[in-house]
Every structure is written in structure tokens, then in C-alpha cells.
Amino acid sequence: MAPSSSGSCRGFPEVPLIRITCAAFLAIAVALGSSRSLLADELPDLGDAARVDLSPQLEHKIGERIFNDIRLHEASYVDDPDISDYVNLLGGRLVAASSNPAGSFQFFVIRDNTINAFAMFGGFIGVNTGTLLTAQSESELAGVLAHEISHVTQSHLARQMAREKQSSIATMIAMAVGVLAARSNSQVASAAIASAQAGSIQAQLAYSRDFEREADRFGFQTMIKAGYDARGMGDFFGRMQQAGRVYENNAPVYMRSHPLTVERISDMESRAQNVPYRQVAGSLDFHLVRARLRVQMGSSGEAAGEFSRQLREKKFASEAGSRYGLAYALLKAKDVVAAQKEVDALLALKVSSPMIAGLAAETRAAGGDRAGALNIYRSALQRFPQSRALAYGYADALLAGRQYDEALRFLDSELQLYSSDYKLYGLQAKTFAALGKRLQQHRAQAESYFLLGQLGPAVEQLQFAQQSGDGNFFEQSQVDARLREMRKLQLEEAKEKKNGG
Structure with missing residues (x-):
């Protein structure tokens, strides 16, 4: 946090x-x-x-x-x-x-x-x-x-x-x-x-x-x-x-x-x-996002009732959107069995979206089927590799299953592609913490804070990393070098404030 x-x-x-x-x-x-x-x-x-x-x-x-x-x-x-x-x-x-x-x-x-x-x-x-x-x-x-x-x-x-x-x-x-x-x-x-x-x-x-x-x-x-x-x-x-x-x-x-x-x-x-008419296909994710927001804007029970009515009366802009909204509302209400039933009905529509895959994985995990959830995430990430939501969900699922080494391998590969993603560094810090690797934990948390524009807390985390007492010579040297870089930035900011004042 x-x-x-x-x-x-x-x-x-x-x-x-x-x-x-x-x-x-x-x-x-x-x-x-x-x-x-x-x-x-x-x-x-x-x-x-x-x-x-x-x-x-x-x-x-x-x-x-x-x-x-x-x-x-x-x-x-x-x-x-x-x-x-x-x-x-x-x-x-x-x-x-x-x-x-x-x-x-x-x-x-x-x-x-x-x-x-x-x-x-x-x-x-x-x-x-x-x-x-x-x-x-x-x-x-x-x-x-x-x-x-x-x-x-x-x-x-x-x-x-x-x-x-x-x-x-x-x-x-x-x-x-x-x-x-x-x-x-x-x-x-x-x-x-x-x-x-x-x-x-x-x-x-x-x-x-x-x-x-x-x-x-x-x-x-x-x-x-x-x-x-x-x-x-x-x-x-x-x-x-x-x-x-x-x-x-x-x-x-x-x-x-x-x-x-x-x-x-x-x-x-x-x-x-003046523009020639062109038929534009409807966007599935547009309807899914609107359904997700409707659940978040009110009570889960009210949202579930509204989406149930839409489906019962067949009054909806998108059946997939309404089924997604109902499944998501039921999951939020912790009615996992009913949520899984609606997810199955949603998947039966043969529509594909990272949001649907993510909800299916979350529902499986909530029902205690962690292996099933991980399989859904792996398959979905093959189809939607750019989805940040799926990446975070998969990393969280690996952590929940105590598959820490696999989580680190996955996060390292993601950071190679998304080096400015503060959430990936935060997840990496949680993984290192679970493994008891304090230097790496604080180093990763420092990068997360830095990407959020929190230079002071980032420097503090690197100081904690220096004092951690673990890590090899190479890792300590990396922390020292990064700390020097951030302290230099702190001096530059202080100089800016002084000149600007």
C-alpha cells in the first residue's frame, strides 16, 4: 500500500x-x-x-x-x-x-x-x-x-x-x-x-x-x-x-x-x-464494462435483481453484458455457486473477452478450485497477453497458491515488457516478502513507489534494503547504485523548490 x-x-x-x-x-x-x-x-x-x-x-x-x-x-x-x-x-x-x-x-x-x-x-x-x-x-x-x-x-x-x-x-x-x-x-x-x-x-x-x-x-x-x-x-x-x-x-x-x-x-x-455509411460492429467489452460499473455503483443485491430481470424479460442491449453483470454481482455478494452457474451460461454464449476470462478465473478461485483458476488465467494470457487485469489476477492466484517461484518468473517476464507498471513491482515485493527475501522485497517496493511519484518513500525502502542483512554482493551493489540515483533526484527536486520559491 x-x-x-x-x-x-x-x-x-x-x-x-x-x-x-x-x-x-x-x-x-x-x-x-x-x-x-x-x-x-x-x-x-x-x-x-x-x-x-x-x-x-x-x-x-x-x-x-x-x-x-x-x-x-x-x-x-x-x-x-x-x-x-x-x-x-x-x-x-x-x-x-x-x-x-x-x-x-x-x-x-x-x-x-x-x-x-x-x-x-x-x-x-x-x-x-x-x-x-x-x-x-x-x-x-x-x-x-x-x-x-x-x-x-x-x-x-x-x-x-x-x-x-x-x-x-x-x-x-x-x-x-x-x-x-x-x-x-x-x-x-x-x-x-x-x-x-x-x-x-x-x-x-x-x-x-x-x-x-x-x-x-x-x-x-x-x-x-x-x-x-x-x-x-x-x-x-x-x-x-x-x-x-x-x-x-x-x-x-x-x-x-x-x-x-x-x-x-x-x-x-x-x-x-458527408461520410459514407459504414456498419460498425458493437463492442462486447463496452457492454461488459458498463455492467461492471453498474454493479460497483450500487448494492450487489440490487444489481443482481436488475440483471436477472433483463435476462428474464429479454430486455438488454447485450445478453453477454447482462449475464456478465449478473455473475459479477453474485460473486460480489459471495454467492459463489450461483455465480459459477451464470459464468457457465456466459461461456456457453461462445464470446471471448479478457474480462470474461478474468471473471471465470476469479469465480473458480472463490469456489476453491485454484488449479482451475490458474489454468483459465494461463489460457487467457495466451489469447490476451496485453491484459493487465489478467496479469495481476494470475500473479495474485500464484501467490494465493504459494507458487512463489512461478510467480517471480512470471513477474520478471512481465516487467521486461512493462517496466513502468508499479503494480507489477508491488506484486513482486509481496512475493519476495513471502519468500523472506527482505532486500529484494524493499528494492521492488522502492520501484513501485518511485513509479507512483513517491520519491521519499522510495528512498526509504532502499535504505531498508541496505539494512536488511541479506542479499549477495551483486544485489547489494545494485541497491547502492539505485539509492545514489534516487538521492541525486532528491537533491535536484530540492534545488528546484529552492529556486522556485
């Missing part, structure tokens, strides 16, 4: 996402004050109205810090490998078809019923569970993500900040907090702005109409190139416009931060009409 920390940002309300965003954006002042090599131009003197440029490297650094804060401290962050796999697979398909196919992007989900999605510095894109549950097809969801991807590829957030020429670092931070806060919660964003006395910023919370039209245009091209239904974007945003009329002054958050106009909707519909 990663360490937690607390803190506040003077002048801003103590609301989790705002507190995190504010704390992370204080890093902008530090980075701008000290990382001159990362900027196209030096930071202007306070009061200078010249433009402040953020390089791609600095944008990524800022976005990464915000993302790390969110996943470490924000309770609404969805830490579900199946859901994360899905949005990143979908997002990756869109990025490959975007104007910057080589760009670095990370997609994540926030547990919130409101309809919203937001793009942060450096290609970090969040989407609310409400958006996933409201979209009626994967093409509609793809339209939303393609729009947000285009905000990133066209550097809209940085361009907006530069356009305002906010030379005061404090004002720039307040503006950035407000802009991102609006993507999450309009009311909280307004409070943040008022408390920061950033009067003129409120008018700039929403992306400009020019930026919105540009994101529409590039986003549309992206989703078409990626093979999605051309009508998806217009259908989703059209429904949002109708919702705005119903809600009047209480419009969905997405409409407040991404203002819709009749002209924009008309443009989307016109573009779709």
Missing part, C-alpha cells in the same frame, strides 16, 4: 480533487522558476505581459504529478484493472488515429455519476463513470475521448493560459486550478476562483469556442480514421444539448466546461452526413 500525505493550499476549499490539483499545480511555479531548459523562453519577470510557453516535456511532468496525486489520494479514482484496460485500449486506438499517433497518453476513470471528461497537461485524460454509463454505443464514447485527445494534441490548455498572458505565477496557478476544476465540478471551481480573487478567470473556465470547434474537427477525423461510427460524436453531444435544455441552470458539468452551440451540433451532423 502506498503512503499517503495530507496538505492544504491556502485560499482554496478543502475538496479532494481541488486540493490535489492545487498542490500539484504549485509544481508549475517550481518548474517554471527553475527548469529553464524545458521552456521555450525564460519565465518573464512578474508583471511582464509576455507569453509563457510550456514545453511538451514540462507539460508531461506537470500532468504526471497531478495524475499521481489523483490515483494516490482521490477516493473516487477507479482503481479497477479491467476498466483501466478498456479505456486505455479504446484511447490507444484513437491516439493511433490522431494527429499525434506517437504521443504519450494515459486514460483513467473517476467514479462520479455526472457526465464529464477532461484533458490535463501531458496527455492525461480522465472520464467520469457517468459518461461511460450514459453513452449508448462505443462510438459515442469514442467521440468524447477523441474530442479530449484533440484538446491535448492541439495544446489547448497551454495555449489558453498563454493567451491570457497571466504573468503572475500565483494568478497562473489559480487559473490552471480553475480550468481543471471546472472539468470536475463547476460549483467547486467557482468557489476556488472566488477564494483566489481571480475575478476575470471565471470567464475563461470553458475552452474558447475556437478551441471547441478545433477539437470537434480533429476529434471527428480521429474517430473516423479509427473506424468508429461517424454519427457517434454528434449523437452524444446532441443528447447533451437536450439535457441542457431540461436542466436549464443546472446543466451537466461537461456542458459548462465544453459549451455546446447549435452551430457546433449542426457542424457535427453535417460532417457525419
